[in-house]
Amino acid sequence: MKRVSSNIVHYTLSPFHKPVVKVDPGESIMVETIDALCGAVTEESPLEKLLEEGRLPDYFNPVSGPIYVKTARPGDTLVVEIIDIKIGARGVTINFPGFGGLTAPYLQENLPPKTKISQIENGIIHFPTENGRTIKIPVQPLIGTIGTAPPIEAQLSTKPDKHGGNMDCSDITIGNKLYLPVFVDGALLYLGDAHAVQGDCEICGVAVETSSETIVKVDVVHGKSVNWPRIETPNEIMTICSSASLEHATKLAFTELIFWLNKHYEFDRMDAYLLCSQVAKARICQIVNERYTVAAKFPKKYL
């Protein structure tokens, strides 16, 4: 199995970066990723100290790649099956002043910096609290940032958009398939930002951030494109849309889902709409990145 090292990382998903590996459709690749804080925050160097000493990284959320997938052409769909996510032995959670879902960048003072280092072993995250208690949380790993190259833009890896990117969706996990639009030859797949666990909304803006060795299997659907990323799990199909308006992201995700049900599953469009109102689920993936991400889900049992 080919291996993508995290020695080379990028801070944009871009058509301008040189592929680090070329793979065939159907091939699996092991991708090493470093954590979203670039490995800079540790027990010895908590965020509080890094801020004081002015030693922050210039950019966050490094992604590994890009992976060139042979035969993928603009207008195709890239299929990325998540085979495994092996996470690191520690996870980092911070409050970064001015960043996060319950802060607003107007006239109020920012919340102070805070660092939490969780030890992770045997599938359990040991999240330390201020009063000395440890909260034991089962590992539910996910890949926070994954996407293809936009056609002519270079977009920061901290942003989610039609090409994927920083979606922070818990459903991008082992056993599920992600469908991404292809805009350039070879698709140019990037990924990083593994989370040991993450809640809906990722409310403070940071999960239990960790390095990973992630195995993905890539494939190409030729001649069919998707407007926005989609996921298929054993039980659900879902659309993943992002917008700086949470309302708009939600409505886009349902619109995409209804068009999908209409075009591929022979539901009348109005039927799909009225039925989603009864059986669809939705997940607010995150409300902390430049655009917010929502997944709209339909149970396979009604297809």
Add this chain to the structure above:
Amino acid sequence: MKRVSSNIVHYTLSPFHKPVVKVDPGESIMVETIDALCGAVTEESPLEKLLEEGRLPDYFNPVSGPIYVKTARPGDTLVVEIIDIKIGARGVTINFPGFGGLTAPYLQENLPPKTKISQIENGIIHFPTENGRTIKIPVQPLIGTIGTAPPIEAQLSTKPDKHGGNMDCSDITIGNKLYLPVFVDGALLYLGDAHAVQGDCEICGVAVETSSETIVKVDVVHGKSVNWPRIETPNEIMTICSSASLEHATKLAFTELIFWLNKHYEFDRMDAYLLCSQVAKARICQIVNERYTVAAKFPKKYL
């Protein structure tokens, strides 16, 4: 057990309506409710026909009540335990032109009217599709509209707000406890708008709308108030906030949840914030009423 008839219904949650019954804390009451379309839409009178003939009700979403709960005073909390929701034998779903989550009231033409009548038996909803197929959906009943009287306003029963109202939250179901603020003597509880089932977001604006016989048990917590409705289930605590900005509703719900965790469960506030980012769940209850409703949830196992 006292019974509240649906012969008297209201279209506002208001301090100005006369109580239909007075009950003691700890008492259970059977409340009859009619469907959100006032029983006007039937197989013989589908929406399409009602629109043509100009026979629509003036207002929608009737609520039964109000129920006066003895000893409840402003500043108290009303506890409403949902003991049972016995729904009717048919459910109505419509697309109402100009209403719903995937329409916008600007220059585009509205979507056309549509009516679906589902037969409901043995816990299964038989939802008919245009191509003759029937989708069988298990009943998961909920009370769409429930709330106390606002202090000096009369608010339409179609709106959700701090007093509750049209929250359309699937967690307001059998076995769960709802906590509501008390603004006036006796609290004045109203409820209606039963749904046989409903998806997240209630995307077309209408669930499988049905009449019900709902049993609630009411109680009062004296001297403690809640800012916004809260729910307790066997496994979760949750806050329910509403705002015309979906982003704001979501952020308010998490803010309320974090303050709850901080005040009642001895979590440091920053700990609560960072921990919610890992283990909280969220539900977009609806994005179709004047204000949108979001529930932020925390698993009891971490309390």
Add this chain to the structure above:
Amino acid sequence: MKRVSSNIVHYTLSPFHKPVVKVDPGESIMVETIDALCGAVTEESPLEKLLEEGRLPDYFNPVSGPIYVKTARPGDTLVVEIIDIKIGARGVTINFPGFGGLTAPYLQENLPPKTKISQIENGIIHFPTENGRTIKIPVQPLIGTIGTAPPIEAQLSTKPDKHGGNMDCSDITIGNKLYLPVFVDGALLYLGDAHAVQGDCEICGVAVETSSETIVKVDVVHGKSVNWPRIETPNEIMTICSSASLEHATKLAFTELIFWLNKHYEFDRMDAYLLCSQVAKARICQIVNERYTVAAKFPKKYL
């Protein structure tokens, strides 16, 4: 000329309050109003002191009235011409912690309270600054809150909506005509919340708040209704819409404006749309009340 005293004020615009006066169409009325802070904030009792001593009013933004306009029936339009606004000799501006446009009610600390008392004489507001300078601002008076009774709701006077209410629109000033929908017999006109001057957006949430003696001339257009308030000035026609989404308020105001141009001024709808893109103006009246208010304006010279 009949006179409406500010001895009776209300905190809701409501169909349930008893008229204080009945007037004929074409009649002018002098209406006394007290300031939005109920006269509670003075040099001797600044907000800081009132907060400390727990002496705040229960509600803000009192309105005088209601005025019953004879012959006005549901479906009519009430025309309110602002003849004069005679403001008081002092104006109050405050920062109220947790209220205002550059604060967010999540986890950050609120901004502190602050009180500014401006002397007003000879048409000049003397606004005092912390460093001892006085900013001299010409008086440009407006009525912040004015509206009719909603049909079955009682809405807080702090909210703007279809019936008018707390729109805080600088164009509601001397010489302009306001058109309001009539929902109940007599229309039931309320007004208050005079501002000696106010900027776009009313960003801190408070203008130079003052008492007033306001003269309005009322009239009725029978059998024609407006969806939302409208204003006519010597040079412009404008629509005033409010929504908790600023984007939605703006889009609604333009939609109403385009329908107006289409129905009353013989513009093709698409022409009206494309032309507004070239010559329309917009004003963000306020982004601090429960719903935000936007005015979309079209120059009369192109009609």
Add this chain to the structure above:
Amino acid sequence: MKRVSSNIVHYTLSPFHKPVVKVDPGESIMVETIDALCGAVTEESPLEKLLEEGRLPDYFNPVSGPIYVKTARPGDTLVVEIIDIKIGARGVTINFPGFGGLTAPYLQENLPPKTKISQIENGIIHFPTENGRTIKIPVQPLIGTIGTAPPIEAQLSTKPDKHGGNMDCSDITIGNKLYLPVFVDGALLYLGDAHAVQGDCEICGVAVETSSETIVKVDVVHGKSVNWPRIETPNEIMTICSSASLEHATKLAFTELIFWLNKHYEFDRMDAYLLCSQVAKARICQIVNERYTVAAKFPKKYL
């Protein structure tokens, strides 16, 4: 005076494009720009025809440049004085299906395509209507898109952001100075998208689009940066912020304005906040691009 040809245009503002000219601080440059529709829409080839024939450009909103300004370094501010905007003899306005402020990309049908060609002479735009009337609108030219290169991203020229871009602000006009952040050596100034006139909000998404010969004079303020674009006119200072939330864009613009008043004009921060609430103006530049743009303005006479 050096001349920048429109033979080379770009569809991203990017650090990766090669400068077409290098100029000194204090130098004026004549920049040719083509219209936002790439000159593709003409009387002979209206949009309706281009859509039918599948002959649309791949990208819209071409910008000329980039111009390398000597001595400009990251952390500096680029000053761009608009000396002249000489527009073309015809202007194009279209409704592009699915684009524009009064359409929503959900389930409703899009508005149909429409093309309007205006003749422009002697400072008057002759805007044709469907019923044969011509609306005569005085030319008020502006540069719709102008900005520097982002640091590591390539952003579509259709987007506004911190580096400027597609702000569609009527105040970017003859006689005014624009201040832009510098992220890369030489600043790399791009501009295009001239409008013969444009209303607030640019509601249909398109102005009277025209080619131009624009003269700008560039200068550099070393060692001082701006977070967001700013404009200085003879009478006002203003901040220009963009966000996909109109509310957020507005609040950001006021926050920037208040910080500006505080840091450079010796206003106490709370004074600046309370004073803006009385005398500030705001302009909604556009609500049609990916991010919406708002200008918050403070009159110089109060500085």
